[in-house]
Amino acid sequence: MSAYLRLAGVNKTFGNFTALGHIDLEVEKGEFVTFLGPSGSGKTTTLMVIAGFEKATRGEITVADQSLAHLAPQERNIGIVFQNYALFPHKTAAENVYFPLQMRKVGKKEGMKKAAEMLDLVGLKGFAHRLPKELSGGQQQRVALARALVFEPDLLLLDEPLGALDKNLREQMQIEIKRIQKRLGVTTIFVTHDQTEAMSMSDRIVVFSNGAIEQAAAPLDIYHRPATRFVADFIGESNLLEATITDAATGKAHSPVLGEVTCGAEGLPPLTDGQAVSLLIRPEHLKLSREPKEGRQNAQMVIETIVNYGDNAVVIGHAGDQQIRVRVPGADVVILKEGDSCHFSWTADAVFVLDK
Amino acid sequence: MNTLMRWIGIAVVIFIAAPLVIVVPMSFSTAASLQFPPPGYSWGYYQQFFSDPSWLRPAWNSIYIATMNTLLTMALVVPATFALVRHKFWGKSFANLMMMMPMAVPHIVMAVGYYSYFGELKLVHSKLGVILAHSCLSVPITFLVLSANLKGFDLTLERAARSLGATPGQVFRHITLPILKPGLAISALFAFIQSFDETVVAIFISGRDAETLPRKMFDSIREEADPVIAVISTLLFAVVFAGLIAPSLIKGLRRMAGGTPSK
The missing domain is CATH 2.40.50.140 (Nucleic acid-binding proteins)
Incomplete structure (x- = not known):
């Protein structure tokens, strides 16, 4: 089975600063991969390069053997959940979820129906007509997830989505995200600096440090057989x-x-x-x-x-x-x-x- | 401490409201000139205002000029603000400074400048001249309001929209513009009020054809202290007051109608 998402020699420099050294990574279809590392380690930069918001200085990214190089962010069909959720404040929960369908020329009636189904799936039945400011942090999180999934993206990227939630809610959302991801089988990249989150959710953890991958392996392998001193120190x-x-x-x-x-x-x-x-x-x-x-x-x-x-x-x-x-x-x-x-x-x- | 603050607050409110308290009764006065307290009350000066072309013409001039000024100012300031807030370019801080310049230079200096400059261009005593001059004066305040709004705008929203399949044009139409709407409305309102209020430049360049309301009021007060100006002041106050309470009134009515469910 060939890799679904492939990063080959991805490098990113800002002037003299090397944000990403040389990233090689392969992700299987349907896999849940976590990018784990301290802030400034390059995990979010890698995510932004995949999303198309940052351009790689060198290297190539392919999804299903198709290069993303010449695709603008809106052409990549990648769902993203941002750290602050980035819900559109002037649109209701349902309208937020309908937005990607609207952009894909799906009619209002059909699109709103799909949006409602998706809100159902994330456990927000009955909240469709609320504005984001009328929802709690956890509910906003679910709307953001529904919005990023409703258009059946090739990839789902989550950028520290649980950072703003309190501990109990965070654990609840970990289970919830994992459940939805499994159910839809969407290939997912989850960025976090929280190792327990990485441990509990991932099929595979990719540990970043100083713009390079230290180790990419299953959670227990990372814990019991760290490849480097950095990984041993950072995990557990x-x-x-x-x-x-x-x-x-x-x-x-x-x-x-x-x-x-x-x-x-x-x-x-x-x-x-x-x-x-x-x-x-x-x-x-x-x-x-x-x-x-x-x-x-x-x-x-x-x-x-x-x-x-x-x-x-x-x-x-x-x-x-x-x-x-x-x-x-x-x-x-x-x-x-x-x-x-x-x-x-x-x-x-x-x-x-x-x-x- | 708390009581002291409260008394200071009350004093400030009285201080601010005092001119209004005096002007409103004077507009219903029966006296031949401005006088407080009024000797008697009537609608006389309201009738005079609404029937006298020498008052109505400047009123319409002012509305026309302020409207045109608002359109022109917004057409200039909106793109400029986006460029100055969102982009880095050579000479940016100089451009920023120039946007604020009209606020720093006394209006009388600007007025003299326009008078001589527009004279050569045959724009003195024309509405176009006043509109151009007022637009320049409206730039700083509209720019200030709009840039504050734009700086507070979360750029992740635009990224999110892009990732969901929107082109930059669609992002602007569906996300950026609707979210900035209140800010745009307020800065446009400021541009309108700025022009409607402006007296000094209007006195210099509006002439008889483009005579604005503040200019007419100024002339009137100098010559006869006509109580009609109290009528105008009261009407302006009423319009502004209505403009301020209308949004909350509409919101309240909508809530009563059950349009937006509350938490």
């Missing part, structure tokens, strides 16, 4: 420790903080003796105890802060000058005190090796 909480490979064959490394460490075999990059690497251990893979734990690798730390989340807690401590984060079940936290010295332990398969 992480302990990243400097180390030197002492025995490449058995996966042994020496870390000034942890001492002798055996690394997990899975996903080991080709290593050489004496190579400087970073070791990644996720906080939930560490355990705290008073005494060293049998059958696990151990090291010592001093507890500095305990952050409670109710069902779990993050214990932040220091081993030498290295900060260590340990996620512990909420019930365990009562026996711990700030200032206590304790042991933290891990197993070999929790240690993931990254190029330095």
Whole structure:
């Protein structure tokens, strides 16, 4: 199966500033892909290049093997949901949704009927005649989604659409967007800087940094097998420790903080003796105890802060000058005190090796 | 603090309303010249205004000139504002400055300039001359109102419309123009009022043929203090007042009729 959307060597410069280095990406038909990265990493610029609002300096974009290069934004048949929804304030919800059909010369009667069906699908039955200002943030969001989908676009682009919603509504909309996207089977690109959003919604996550793609993979792969230090640090909480490979064959490394460490075999990059690497251990893979734990690798730390989340807690401590984060079940936290010295332990398969 | 603010507020309202409070009763006066308080009340001067061609002609002149001025000003200012707010180009800040210039230069200086300049072009004492001069004077205020509106316009709306399949022309017709309509209406109203109010330039170049209402009022007050000018003031006040409350009145009526469902 060939890729539906293809970005080949897309580059974008503004004067001396390189916004996008060299973006290569393929997206399958019907796939839900998330662009994740800090602000200024190039994810929104990439979206705008696909939409046609920015022109790529070099490179090519194709949808179903058709180049978009000479198509104006209105000719691309791409639905976009903007960060602030961009609903037309002088048009009702139904008129907003009818607008793309109106532009496609669909008659008013038929178009308004389709608009009503689409509003139904996004759960806004009975709100058709409201103006945007008479709708809540979540409802406006749904209208924007309906408007971007009603004309059966080849692509759906969502530019941080949930940023302005509160947490509960945001989770609700995540599920809602995912449901509608699956139902319509539309190829979707979702831009966000929120990693939990990316984790919960995507078929695949593309991590951006400094105008380049760091990694493009399924959410759990990104989490468990980050390709670079940046991805390991950006996705989830992480302990990243400097180390030197002492025995490449058995996966042994020496870390000034942890001492002798055996690394997990899975996903080991080709290593050489004496190579400087970073070791990644996720906080939930560490355990705290008073005494060293049998059958696990151990090291010592001093507890500095305990952050409670109710069902779990993050214990932040220091081993030498290295900060260590340990996620512990909420019930365990009562026996711990700030200032206590304790042991933290891990197993070999929790240690993931990254190029330095 | 709160009480003090309230009293200051009341004082300001009285200060602003005082001329009106005096002018309105004087327009119903029976006195032969402007006098307050009036010795008696009648409709006499209203009848005189509506039957005397020497008052009606300048009134029609003023309406005609102000209307033409509004059309011309908007035709000039709307494209200029779009260019100045949305685009970057060489000499932009100079162009911005020039748009505001007529506001900074005293009207009397402008008037003298028009008088000598239009004299050569045979535009003095013509309606066209007054319209041209007034349009120049209307530019700053219309530009100010419109550019404030345009700066507040969310450009994402236009992007959204483009992504939904609208050409730039359709975006302007279906999105930009309707959203800017109130701003356009207000700036046009300002252009109209500016011209209707303007006295200094009108005195210099309108002559007898293009005589405007403010010019006629000025002459009248200098020569005889005719209470008809109180009538005109009252009528103008009534028109402006109606213009201000009409929109909210219409909105209220519509709501009562159930046209727009409320939240």
